[in-house]
Amino acid sequence: MTTRKHLEEEIEELLLSQKLAVLATQSSEGSAYASLIAFAATDDLRKIVFATPKATRKFANISHNPKVSLLIDDRSNNEKDFHDAQAVTVMGVVDRIDGDKSQNELASLYLTKHPYLADFLHSPSTAFIIISIRSYYLVSRFQEVMELHIRNANDISAL
């Protein structure tokens, strides 16, 4: 039977296997905005981090509204995706828009996954964004959807 452990493992595997995610933010006028980002996730599935230049639309949007959504999937752009691909929709809140880039464990997690982005991350114009994850919606077998809700001790208000 489906257990939380299985679900967590499947999500973790998907997050590990993918380098890029689609990030959805919202502008101050309420328009949706999607962009592609390089991300990394913590083992406990509680945090997802990425880096962005501060002059971007996504950064402006996050500064205005910290609620974001991400889409991470393993599609191959072939017909077989319809039975084979998995996608996870992630809901979360940005809890720091300029995290500590030099010593932070999260920053090293990010660079372990994306070593080629070291210069990009360390640029003074780049913000390191830390998202606290609230929930995952894993879609497999075309239409099966399972939800995983993350209980974050620091975010009691979120529930």
Place this chain on the structure above:
Amino acid sequence: MRTTYLLSEISLDSNIFGGKATALKGLHEAGLRLPATLCIATEAYKQFVSVSSMQEKIQLELHRKKFSDMRWEEIWDAALRIRNLFLRQTMPEKLAREIGRALEEHFSENPVVVRSSAPEEDAAATSFAGLHESFVNIRGSGPILEHVKLVWASLWSDRALLYRKELDLDFARSSMAVVVQELVSGDVSGITFSINPSDASEGVVEAVYGLNQGLVDGAVEPDRWVFHRKEETIKEHYKPRREKFMAPQGDEVILTDLPENKALQPPLSAKEAVAIYRKAKQIEKVFDKPQDVEWTRVGSDFFILQSRPVTARQDGDQDDKRGWYLSLQRSEDNLKKLRLKIEQVHFPAMKREAAALAETDLEILSDKELAGEIAQRLQVKKKWTAVYWEDFIPFAHGMRLFGRFYNDTVSPADPFEFVELLSNVPLLSIKRNKALRKIGAYVQQYPDLQQTIAAGGGSKITDVEFSGMMEEFISLYGDPFCGTYSDRTCNASRSELLNVVLQIASSTAAEAGRIDKVTDKADLEAAFFARFTTGEKRARAEGLLDLARASYRLRDDDNIILGRIEEQFFRALQEGRRRLQENHFAGAADLDDSEVIRSLVDRSYKPGSQKQKKTQSEQENQDMKARQLLGQPAGPGIGRGLARVIDSAGDLAHFKKGEVLVCDAVDPNMTFVVPLAAGVVERRGGMLIHGAIIAREYGIACVTGVPDAATLIHTGDEVTVDGYLGIVTVGQKDSAFL
């Protein structure tokens, strides 16, 4: 790339031509006499499935859920859908032209046999005769091409899917080659085993009059010669009662009565039996492995039809029920006999037995006698449960037999359209629901009566007419709640049935109308029968439909009748528990039958505590939620409501109209709440299972085969049942969202 070859032109690569074709090639090279043969390479299959995204459609069908979670019924359903995909997909013109031209050139209008030649067959360690399909007596390139498609589809037959591991079936890569052979209409046919699979010192020749099909599917019992393998001499000759033979007729193969002169005479002389056994030994040398050889005799000439290595059929360990499942696929003839047995022997006997048991006054029995009564009723229940598996479940195959026939004839857009035709006869559970509806309508007129029932005062009801109706109902259909509560007697649980009556009484006219609905399928039926040109074919279609309807109806009725036997067992068990409780046996209500029996006989016996411990999984899963669950679209429609999860039959009593019924399996004894439901969700999968049948009768959205339905969905959850796509969505507003 070329797709069609003569036997002399093919290589021995079974990936291209399949096991059967390459074996024939070996026989051909050894100089054995074979019918004219064409080979259609796997390339043709590949071209076919690459058009119109057939490949991905097949994949989607096979990946609806984890394959290991699929039940036999669901595998059969998936295979039927895939088969329909092949039926409805026209062959690419170029491919049809190429194969068609070769067929016309070599066979003209002569009848042929279209056989599967799977690449995996050859590689498999085990012999898998009959997992894929063959078709006999097909004439003309158009019909042959249609049957080539069906052979391709049988790569994904339910049988092949069951043995996918042994067959090394690869969902993404497997393909199928086809062999087309001229039909040699032999006067005698048979199978020779150069080695007896169950005794290595022996060999076997089996022979029947007419074509081999009767022998292969078990309709005709063969003469059987057992040989000393080494000496090649006859050890024994077993003679059957020779009654029938298979012969080509029109475009079919028909089971026919054997003329008397033949019935008295073995199909082969001893000399011929030895000759054909030696031939098998010769073929064994060609392939360097013991062989199972299919042959036919015309005059004095023996033609070899096919040959494959002999391997013992391995049905795995005791838990492997696949052999039993394969045995469910019975012939029309066999099913007709089974029907008579069920209708004329089993059902009357069960009814008699239930009625006889009901007459015993349990309360006047001594404790010892009661213990004996419980034990005896348990045996009765076991006996009929065994019959249920032995005869009732196999009879359900009548529906499937017709389903395939219907799809082959009509190739409908919906592969389960045939189910519509099955329901012209009222099922027992539909009749029962109508009876409940009548009582509900009566209660509707009397608010006082409603109040008394609602207040739980069932025993205080003084309305004689009402009591009479309830008694009549119980005597006709039994009390579906009896036995579902371990802590209450059947009389006490009567209040649950009254609650259901109350729910029905408070239904609107439209809701209630659903219960009385009689669907008219006359147009569909007329369109189906209009497809038959000759009276004989129509008669066969009528026979199959009649059989399927009986199968559909009896598969419902058998459960209700078995339920009445079980009810009698529970009555006795409850009487036992009641007595123990009166004697201050703590926990008597939870004792199982053996403990009750023992405690009744030996009052000093202290039964062990049977309290079940709650598993921890509930706790563990608190942060996991199902949003959208996938199952089979078993009843079209969309229904929305609060979930009522049924863990035990007793939960049904809390069921309120407009709720979504979520359960492990809709027990046929519980279907009376189905017409009140907004939708039905079942863990148990299948399009032809009971819950799906009833939901479809009432036009209620139904999704079956949702693996964790009863654990992932909770009572009170808002649920949407999409019976068109087979999707269950949990939660309307996304409350967990930030």
